[in-house]
Amino acid sequence: MTRQATLKIPRPTDGDLAPPAAGADRFVPGPGAHRRLRDAFGRFATGVSIVTTNSAIGPLGMTANSFSSLSMDPPLVLWAPARKSRRFAAFTEAPHFAIHILAHDQRAMALHFATQGHDFAGFDTVESVTGVPLLAGCLSIFECTLEAVHVGGDHAIVVGRVQVVQTTEGAPLVFGSGRFGGFDPHLVDTHRPR
Numbered sequence: 001m002t003r004q005a006t007l008k009i010p011r012p013t014d015g016d017l018a019p020p021a022a023g024a025d026r027f028v029p030g031p032g033a034h035r036r037l038r039d040a041f042g043r044f045a046t047g048v049s050i051v052t053t054n055s056a057i058g059p060l061g062m063t064a065n066s067f068s069s070l071s072m073d074p075p076l077v078l079w080a081p082a083r084k085s086r087r088f089a090a091f092t093e094a095p096h097f098a099i100h101i102l103a104h105d106q107r108a109m110a111l112h113f114a115t116q117g118h119d120f121a122g123f124d125t126v127e128s129v130t131g132v133p134l135l136a137g138c139l140s141i142f143e144c145t146l147e148a149v150h151v152g153g154d155h156a157i158v159v160g161r162v163q164v165v166q167t168t169e170g171a172p173l174v175f176g177s178g179r180f181g182g183f184d185p186h187l188v189d190t191h192r193p194r
């Protein structure tokens, strides 16, 4: 038996690529294509969340659209803070945190907690039993305990185990291609997915 040589996956360059579809941008991600990669990722429209915790220097919040549900049993969710964020250590070390799913009329709150994390003045909050600030007016709130932190390139993947859920009816805030908007199911069709 001969041992196989370590498989080397050749990296394509822009010159190797077939021409893009009409009007499309086709490229190999790399240092010179940061903006184009960000724009391509941004085409994936998401909801908007705010993650809160009680850090060593008080209540902390951060706007995040990397939220995703992960598992029903056990109930798990995830989000991805950037390593370069000044709030990274506080959020990846917090044993308790809450993820708030924003309603369509909470754009100002999303912008507020994107700019800074410590100022909760002007927003209605209650404290969870674990001391985490819970913001009022959100569609859902998932109170979590830290389950795991995984490596994710220049981000970390924070997995939370959902301990308490609060949810209300309402229309979500949506973020896509760098802009906030609303969700209009009538734009597509009115049939239920099969």
Ligand SMILES: Cc1cc2nc3c(=O)[nH]c(=O)nc-3n(C[C@H](O)[C@H](O)[C@H](O)COP(=O)(O)O)c2cc1C
Binding pocket: 048, 062, 063, 064, 065, 066, 067, 079, 080, 081, 082, 083, 084, 085, 086, 087, 088, 110, 111, 113, 114, 115, 116, 175
């Ligand atoms: C709609 C929206 C979604 C965002 N999603 C994330 C995210 O998922 N992860 C992240 O690290 N930062 C995200 N940010 C950026 C942070 O909210 C914040 O602006 C950034 O952490 C600022 O850096 P600082 O923490 O050093 O102040 C998002 C910002 C906006 C406006």
